[in-house]
Each structure stands twice: as structure tokens, then as C-alpha cells.
Amino acid sequence: MDISITGLSKSYTTRKKVLSDIDLTFQAGSFTAILGPSGCGKTTLMRCISGFLNVDQGVIRFGDQEVTHLPPQKRGTAMVFQNYALWPHMTVYENIAYGLKIRKYSKQEIEKKILAILETVEIDTQDVKKRYPSQYSGGQQQRIALARALVLEPKLLLLDEPLSNLDAKVRQRLRVEIRKIQKDLGITAVYVTHDQDEALSMADQIVLMNEGKIEQIGSPENIYKHPQSYFAAQFIGTSNSLQVEYRDGAFYIGQQLIYIPQSPPALNKMSYDLVIRSKDARVTQDRELESELLSFQGILRESLFTGSGYRHWLEVERQDIYIESEENIPEKGLCFVQIPREKYFLYSREEAI
Amino acid sequence: MNAKLKLFLKFLGYACAIFVIFGPISSIVLWSLAQKWYWPHLFPQELGLFYWQKVLGGNIMHSLALSFYIAILVTLLTLLFTVPMSYLLARYKIPAKGLILTLFLLPQAFPQLPVFTNAMVLLYRWDLVGTMPGVVLIHLVGALVYSVWTLVSVFRSIPIALEEAAINVGASKLRVFFTIALPNAIPGIIAASLLVFLYSLDEFTGTLLIGSPFITTMPIYMYKTAMGYEMQVAAITALLLMLPGLLLLFLIEKYLKSQYLATFGRG
Numbered sequence A: 001m002d003i004s005i006t007g008l009s010k011s012y013t014t015r016k017k018v019l020s021d022i023d024l025t026f027q028a029g030s031f032t033a034i035l036g037p038s039g040c041g042k043t044t045l046m047r048c049i050s051g052f053l054n055v056d057q058g059v060i061r062f063g064d065q066e067v068t069h070l071p072p073q074k075r076g077t078a079m080v081f082q083n084y085a086l087w088p089h090m091t092v093y094e095n096i097a098y099g100l101k102i103r104k105y106s107k108q109e110i111e112k113k114i115l116a117i118l119e120t121v122e123i124d125t126q127d128v129k130k131r132y133p134s135q136y137s138g139g140q141q142q143r144i145a146l147a148r149a150l151v152l153e154p155k156l157l158l159l160d161e162p163l164s165n166l167d168a169k170v171r172q173r174l175r176v177e178i179r180k181i182q183k184d185l186g187i188t189a190v191y192v193t194h195d196q197d198e199a200l201s202m203a204d205q206i207v208l209m210n211e212g213k214i215e216q217i218g219s220p221e222n223i224y225k226h227p228q229s230y231f232a233a234q235f236i237g238t239s240n241s242l243q244v245e246y247r248d249g250a251f252y253i254g255q256q257l258i259y260i261p262q263s264p265p266a267l268n269k270m271s272y273d274l275v276i277r278s279k280d281a282r283v284t285q286d287r288e289l290e291s292e293l294l295s296f297q298g299i300l301r302e303s304l305f306t307g308s309g310y311r312h313w314l315e316v317e318r319q320d321i322y323i324e325s326e327e328n329i330p331e332k333g334l335c336f337v338q339i340p341r342e343k344y345f346l347y348s349r350e351e352a353i
Numbered sequence B: 001m002n003a004k005l006k007l008f009l010k011f012l013g014y015a016c017a018i019f020v021i022f023g024p025i026s027s028i029v030l031w032s033l034a035q036k037w038y039w040p041h042l043f044p045q046e047l048g049l050f051y052w053q054k055v056l057g058g059n060i061m062h063s064l065a066l067s068f069y070i071a072i073l074v075t076l077l078t079l080l081f082t083v084p085m086s087y088l089l090a091r092y093k094i095p096a097k098g099l100i101l102t103l104f105l106l107p108q109a110f111p112q113l114p115v116f117t118n119a120m121v122l123l124y125r126w127d128l129v130g131t132m133p134g135v136v137l138i139h140l141v142g143a144l145v146y147s148v149w150t151l152v153s154v155f156r157s158i159p160i161a162l163e164e165a166a167i168n169v170g171a172s173k174l175r176v177f178f179t180i181a182l183p184n185a186i187p188g189i190i191a192a193s194l195l196v197f198l199y200s201l202d203e204f205t206g207t208l209l210i211g212s213p214f215i216t217t218m219p220i221y222m223y224k225t226a227m228g229y230e231m232q233v234a235a236i237t238a239l240l241l242m243l244p245g246l247l248l249l250f251l252i253e254k255y256l257k258s259q260y261l262a263t264f265g266r267g
Helices: A042-050 A092-102 A107-120 A138-150 A168-185 A196-202 A220-225 A230-235 B002-033 B050-057 B059-091 B097-109 B112-125 B132-156 B160-168 B173-202 B205-211 B218-227 B231-256 B259-263
Strands: A003-011 A017-026 A031-035 A057-062 A077-080 A156-160 A189-193 A205-210 A213-218 A239-247 A250-253 A256-258 A270-277 A282-284 A293-305 A310-316 A319-325 A333-340 A344-348 B034-036
Touching: A003 A042, A017 A042, A017 A213, A031 A042, A031 A168, A031 A196, A042 A077, A042 A156, A042 A189, A077 A138, A077 B160, A092 A107, A092 A138, A107 A138, A107 A168, A138 A168, A168 A196, A189 A196, A196 A220, A205 A220, A205 A230, A213 A220, A213 A230, A230 A239, A230 A270, A230 A344, A239 A319, A256 A293, A282 A319, A310 A333, B002 B034, B002 B050, B002 B231, B034 B231, B050 B059, B050 B231, B059 B097, B059 B132, B059 B173, B059 B218, B059 B231, B097 B132, B112 B132, B112 B205, B132 B173, B132 B205, B160 B173, B173 B231, B205 B218, B218 B231
Parallel strands: A031 A189, A031 A205, A077 A156, A156 A189
Antiparallel strands: A003 A017, A003 A057, A205 A213, A239 A250, A239 A270, A250 A256, A270 A344, A282 A333, A293 A310, A293 A333, A310 A319
16 A cells, blocks of 8 residues: 655744645555654654644545545554653553554454564563563663554554664664564555664665755665755765855866866856765875866865774865775875765755755 | 761751751640640640540541541542643643633732632622531632642653554543553642642631631641640640641652653653
8 A cells, every 4th residue: 555645735833834845655565764854844744644743735645545634543553753652651561452452352362463563573572461661671662662553553654763762783783673574564664764874774765855845755875876956965975065166167166176077057157066975085195187086185184093994184175074985194284085976966056055 | 087077067967957857846746745834844744645635535536537528528629620621731722721820820829818808708608608618619729729730740741752652553532641641640640639638638727717617627726726725735736737748748759659750761
């Protein structure tokens, strides 16, 4: 069952729209990550889908059924919250049984379903009838919350930054496991996050949002390799941006002439943003003149050892950029930055605004 | 030296605290046991349980029972009214929410005496002066304030995600209230009801104005006997009035330690 959203708009006050003209489709059994900085409207979008917020305009469909004005109880979605939202006064067993009881399953059925789902999320079933959520670690609590959502076999699983309260190691593991469970059960999932690593590593489809609008929709690879806007380019990956100017028939960074094989703009003068990923550039001390490379000079200020390599801080025409590479550069001072043609992105300023 | 000084100061602190807390109480205890105590003697000349026997055998038991009866009734009525109302105020958009809350604070903003005297005029008109319903009503004026203001913040402190999680799995709003909000608010509700109970038990001004001459609660009884210079009876009444407070404080301690209070937002 595909889930589709068309022309959705939402505003809290009359003035500013929190969401405008959202068009989206979540394919049955797919895993979609809604990615964006805080305040971009991603949580609002999720709350509209789950029914906790009314939309101003637009239509939400679950398969053939229109759910735009259904209350949250009747949508058949299941949500996993950032703070788990497990009920502290119920045992783990009661927590998971809550929704099943509302659906009037028999006791035996409830027990069977709970044991099965706990096995799936790898929680020890032995004493779940006696223990309370607070007696479990954060990672385990989120597994329990996941079990509580999954046991109802929802049409749509909504995850609202479920891993952001956990420490790095647990997060890494749960990422892989959530993805595996979602695939095994063939459930449609929407995952809200501000963490691009999570989005890139888990999702089939990424919806990149900014200021209430969709910037780009695509597969993780597509979004990473072909960002369609300045925002997309600088948000994904560890990116640097440099101001570039077109004047007198050539491109400049500050006073430095650079060669960019791009048809000149219609105007005589124009500003651009050049986005470079930290990992895609190289820092060298002698310039190799290769037409396949974009290259410009800068001053190496500092190099930091990061374990797997080095992080170089360079100043290019009074603008700071950071380049990561494996090799150390012992001498500070003048050096060159070189980037393969397909690895940098240039956006004219109007687009950036 | 420093350690010794610290120990000394600590000791001094404890001694002060004990003196401040138990000094007045010990005087009351002494008075309640004094059968004969005339100036200039430092301690009573004759100790005994005479007045205790007199008090426990006499009218005071009636007052004590009446006080508890009224306090329990007031507490139950208050909870019945304020628990759902506080939940609504805490969770839903209600027109003139600020006004409603201020309205509840209003009787406390003015001195008690004029408020109660004006209430008395009204209650005379309805023929409620000197009756139980009248006293209960006048106690409710103060009790509702304490309860609403405590309970609104209790309900607000429950993470809203807990309730949304329940709605999300299909629970109706009524069910969410009874199975999620209410159980999580219980420590707060107990605290609020103890506050109300103690308030009603110790309420004096309103009871005196509305209840007399027929309704004699413990504080009124104490006032009347102390007026008659029966210091012993007043002392015993004071001690008896202290007991429920102590007991309830003990209960608060016990309930506020209940395990699920500590679980919110644990990571």
C-alpha cells in the first residue's frame, strides 16, 4: 500500500507557513528518511501524517483511503518517539499489550504476539511481566518502544528521531537493526532525522527538507552525488562553501583566477557559491596542472590528526575551508587545493537565496 | 582543628534545629500533662493524665470526628471537581484559561476575613449558616485553589508524548485520561489531596464565621477552650491536631518515592 501526500500545506499562525506544497509518495515496504535541519518542518510533516496536526490544505492517502481528516486513532500508524514515551507505570509486557487490548485480542493471542515481537527486537522475554521500562537501558527502551509499535502491524511506521538520545555505539547498532527488522517485516517506514549519516545509511529514499519545503527527493546516492541546490550540497556531507565571482569573462575566488568549464552567464557580473566536500579535495604542496582538476591556492594554517587521517585548515582568499586527507603535510604555508571536476558543485547566488 | 570546629558547628546546628522544632512542642506536651502548675515554679507541681482523660472522654472526640469528617468530605469533593478540570486546563485549549485560573486565585488575593464575611451574607440568604453544607462550601473556597494550582502543574509535568503514544495506538481521549494521565499523576494527586485535607482540618476563620454556633471543629474547640484559660485542654487539642499532619507527611514521603516517578526521560 503506497502512501501519498499531495499539495500539503500547514501553518501555525496566519503569517508563516511551516509546510508548503509538500508532494510525496512512500512506496509500500520502503524506508524513507525525512532529513533536514531543526525547524525545517520535518516533525510537523510527521505529525500531519500521524494525525496529531490538522493540515490546512492538501490530501493524505493511505492506499486508496483518504485519511486527511481522520483522527490519529483511526489511521493505523504506529509511532516511535524520541524519548521512547514508554508508560512508566506499566510493565514492559503491559506497555506492549496496551494497543492489543484496545483491539480486543484474546489473552492467548496477546501473549503470543508479544513474545514473538520481543524476540524480533531482541529483548529477553523472561521477566517482561515483572520489569518496568525504567529498569532497562536507553537502547533497550527504544527496542521496547519499537516492539510496542510493531506489534500492531501498522500500515505505516513513523520514527521521530528515535536514536538521538542514545550514545554513539548503541546508535550504530540500532540503525542496522531497525533497518533489518523493517526489511524482514516488509513494513513501510518513515524516519525523521537531522542526522545525515542515519538518513544516508538507512533509507531507500531521502526527502531533504528546508524551511518547510522539499529541497530534493532521491536515493541516498543520488542526493549525495547530485545535489540539486546549494542547500542540498552544503547540508549533505562535510562541506565547505567558497564565494566565487564571475567578472570580466572569468571566474574568481577573491583575486584568484580559477578555471571552471562552464558556459558564462548572461550577466557581466555574478556571484556563485562553490561547494566542496572535505573528503573530495586534495591538498598538495606542488601544483599539478591537470585540466581534469579544479585547482586554486591557499595557505595551510593547521593540521589536526583525527585518527584515520588529518584535517587541514586552509585559508583561501580570506575564506576558511577544511579538507580531510590521509597524508600529513609537514610544512605550513602556501599549498594547493585540487578537486576532480565531478566532485564540486557551483550554484549561482539567486538559487542560493 | 578545622575538623573539630566543623563538628562543633554541625552539632550547634543540630542543637538549634532540635530546639526550634521540639522546644515549643515540649512545652505543649508539658502543659497537657500538668495538673497543677503555678508561678513561680519552673516545672508543674503535679503531673498526670487527668486532663487527657477528661478530654478524650468528653466533647472533644466529637469535634475531632467532625473535623475529620469535614476534611475527608472536602478532600473528596475537591478531587472530584479539580482532577478533571485541571487536566482540561493543562492539556486542552480552553477559552479564557488565564481568567479561570485567576478566578481561582482571587479569594486568596484578598484578606480572608472580608471574603468570608461576604460569603456569610450569601450563605445566610440560602440558610446555610451553622450547617455542615455551609462549612464544607466555605472550605471548598480555599481548597479548590490549592488543588487546581497544584494539579495543573502536575498534569503539565507529565510528558505529552506519553499520551500521544496511547492515542497513536488507538486509545480514546477518555481512555488516555484514565489509563495514562491519571496513574502518572497519582503522586501529585496524593500530594494535592493531603494539602487540601490539612487545610480543611486546620481551617479556622471560615469555620468560625459560618459554622458557629453548631459546628465545632477541632480548631474552633481549641480556640474556645483556650479562651476559657484551660491551657491543658488547648495543649491536648494542639497535639491531637498535629498527629494527622505528621502521619500525612510520612505518607507523602512514602508515595513520592514510588519508583515510577524517577523514570521520565531516562536515557
